[in-house]
Amino acid sequence: MxxxxxxxxxxxxxxxxxxxxxxxxxxxxxxxxxxxxxxxxxxxxxxxxGLTKTDKKGNIVNAVAKSEELSEDGLTHTYKLRKDFKWTNGDPVTAHDFVYAWQRIFRKKGSYYYMFADGIASIEGAQELSDKIDAGEELTDDDLNSMGVKAIDDYTLEVKTTVRVSFFDELMAFPCFFPINEKFAEKQxxxxxxxxxxxxxxxxxxxxxxxxxxxxxxxxxxxxxxxxxxxxxxxxxxxxxxxxxxxxxxxxxxxxxxxxxSDLVDKYKDDEAFKQVYDGFLFYISVNFQNSDLANLNVRKAISLAINRKDLCENVLKDGSQVAGGFIPSGLATSPDGVDFRKDSGNFTSYDKKKAQESLDEG
The missing domain is CATH 3.40.190.10 (Periplasmic binding protein-like II)
Structure with a gap:
């Protein structure tokens, strides 16, 4: 919030x-x-x-993509690109700009390369590239070209996935999937x-x-x-x-x-300009798995159980933050029946000093 x-x-x-x-x-x-x-x-x-964007109501609509054709098995996305989409230097935006950008994120080991892999975009070959990066291996051009993204021609982009991804078009509106003009980027x-x-x-x-x-x-x-x-x-x-x-x-x-x-809430809470809205950020502790103690599952569990998130939100942050009971917070996604994912799945963790001590002892 x-x-x-x-x-x-x-x-x-x-x-x-x-x-x-x-x-x-x-x-x-x-x-x-x-x-x-x-x-x-x-x-x-x-x-x-990118290929898609959100309209003023939050719906996904086409952007660079003029149209999309999905294969019968749901594994091949073929995007036809608009020919009137230009970079501000006058260059046309082409399918090659997407291929270059998507390969570039693996070359640079960018933070979001995992979003191309299994469980998210599930693009062919992306999991193998991700595994090589995680193993400290350098990627070759052949490795990058093995990923399931291909410029059929200047205005046709083909993307192959390993499974049907129902939210693929939503992903395409996220910046890590945006195009980059190769000639300009390489010059800079x-x-x-x-x-x-x-x-x-x-x-x-x-x-x-x-x-x-x-x-x-x-x-x-x-x-x-x-x-x-x-x-x-x-x-x-x-x-x-x-x-x-x-x-x-x-x-x-x-x-x-x-x-x-929160220090300013009392001053402005009755002002018509005052708003409380959800913002798309999740904050969490990322532990160092190379540390022998933190590599222990029970030690990590103890740390999680020892965090009083409610107290942290209400008495430390005091900025409207909500308690996160799992990596996917409430209000992010609902089931086909309209049930919030967090409610449907239950809380992954909570504050429990007794259980925290038990987990620490076991660890």
Whole structure:
């Protein structure tokens, strides 16, 4: 849950087509092959479209993809791409841009390469590539070319999976599956995605200025295929703003969206601009399995049982965070019968000092 102050646009007396957004976080990088933080992903969404995207109601619709044909066995996705989709340098967006980007995430060992593998996108050959990376092996071109993604021609992309993936089109709207212009990225080298001049987009906005830790500015991409439906002329993200500063800027009319913390709730809870909304982040402890103690299942179980998540959320974080009873939190997915996954599956862990001690002793 995130606590926000939200207005309707037109900060600081500007035209209503300018929207200014305050962020507590900074942008780390804009390379979709290894960006893994929420602020960076939001910025990438502003400047790059993938095969699919979400509409204003949250439904998945086509973006770069004009159409999709699914084989009878559900294992082969054939996407026909729009020919009017251009990179901002004028290059057409082609099927080769997707092949390059998807192979690049394995080359760079990006954080989300596991999403291509079994259990998620389940793309042919991706699990084998993932296993080699996990084993510390270097990937060859032959290894990468064995993955089930192929440019049949400039505007036809074929993707083969090992099982039927009912949520495949939803995955295609996530940045790690976005295309990258190979010629541009290779020319930039290690600088790709590190500043406003070294990122090339095809989306609704073009990044015009990025001052790390301060501000990033976007302008409407007039060559965007669907630009007639882009209502904003300018998008501004104020970076690394303390909640109190963000709230003051909101009150002064300088911003249209400001995340706040629990210290400010009493002051703003009766304001019509005050909102509590779910945000798509899950925080968890990632343990070092190379440590001999933490490699012990019962020791890890003891640590999990010893964490009082309710107390942590209510008395430490105090920001509207909800207790996570498992890796998939409540409110994320429902069964065909409409039952929340977490309720249907039960809590994976809870706070229990007695059981924690028993697990530690056994470990």
């Amino acid at each position: 995130v606590l926000t102050l939200t207005g309707c646009g037109g900060s600081n007396g500007d035209d209503i087509t300018t929207y200014t957004y305050s962020s507590e976080l900074d942008i780390k990088k804009l390379d979709s092959s290894d960006a893994d933080d929420g602020c960076s992903l939001k910025a990438i969404h502003a400047v790059i479209d 080298g290690d600088k790709y995605g590190k500043n406003a001049k070294t990122i090339l987009g095809n989306g609704a906005f073009t990044m015009t200025n990025w001052e790390p830790g301060s501000v990033v500015e976007f302008e409407k991409n007039e060559s965007y295929y669907d630009q007639k439906h882009v209502k904003l002329n300018k998008l501004v993200m104020k970076l690394v703003q303390e909640p109190k500063v963000a709230a003051q800027a909101f009150e002064a009319g300088e911003t249209d969206y400001a995340p706040i913390n």
